[in-house]
Amino acid sequence: MRTGLAVMLAAAVFAASGGCSRRHCVPDSLAQSHNLIDLDSEGDHAPVEAGITRDVEAEYRKRVAASHPAGARPYNFLALSGGGMYGSFGVGILHGWTESGARPTLDVVTGISTGGLIATYAFLGPQYDDKLKDNLLGVTRAQILRSRSILNIPFADSVYTSRPLERRIRQELTPEVLAEVAAAHAAGRRLYIGTTNLDTRRLVLWDMGAIASRGTPEALDLFQKIILATSSIPGVFPPVRIPVEINGCRYDEMHVDGGASDEVIFRAFMVADLNRAAGMPGAYAPAGSRLYVISNGKLYADSKCVRPHLTNTVSAAARSIIYGKTRDEMYRIYWNCLESGMEFRLTAVPQDFRMQQSGGLTVTTEDQHRLFQEGRAIGLRTMVLGEGWRDLPPGTDPSEQSLPRSGTRFVTP
16 A cells, blocks of 8 residues: 555656656747648638738828928937846947947937836937946846845745845936936937836836936935836836825835836827927827837747646746737837837847847846847947848738648648
């Protein structure tokens, strides 16, 4: 009896460790392919050519061409996404863009999560490129987070504390930096950072230039808290409490990573605000205005054989949700550009770029430098379409479209 029980327990442990759950996975090189030929298909399904999207865009732009403010200077917007330590890619883009000599003064910069850390310096201009590189390149986990006692974690609001990151933010975002942000705001430029209000489960947009313009110690503290909040990954870092006053009563809100709501920020009101400041009506941008989106990550997750364990399957599903949500947001932002008269430009980490580690907080120092160089090379190409940049959102190219399967037999072209 005891022997039988011992065998059963051993078998259970062996199964839990993956001993009996090995899989014959599709090799990554084949799993990544979008060109598999379905041998059971009768040719009922075909992708839609991207040219149709371009025809719709051209017709839309033709119909609203008269809405462009006549003779006005084009606007340049920059939207920076999240991505953890993948942010070195965006820093590289900015460096290369500056070196190309084609980097314009940015009228509006938006940032979320890692993009929120980059946004202030990107907004202030190329003179801060080296500061960005020093602060975001080669960063290790120990420099931004601190482990809690394993006994405290069940009663804590996060696995780690964010004190090291908070110290770095307070050291870098000084009153002098805020004064520069305020000066840019007074000149008509705008800086927006997004956080997620956990109580309302909604995105909150912060006008950082308006906050900086108050010039008080309280404004500096709020500015720093917002940057910390947008970088605070839920569960990893603790939420940031921000006091508010409503009808004379004081409350506190809890804010975390803006990426929990949106991965990239662009709204039509941003165009309308610039127009109003320039004495122009409407929410349609001057001809030639452009939104540059830097996605600090890939548009599609890398294929990886998943062992059928609880944590592995949940992690893989969560990553699928995040990547799908990011692509959907890019598509929405593309249509926001059409509605406001902006041209759409998007770059992301190339799909064939290979990392030593795949997690946003486990990027090696070597990979951070490689990401920086990859971004710099794209930035140096001065935003040439096809050279790391695209003017249509993901999903419009035939190779990116998912078609129904008719069976389970495939061959490569």
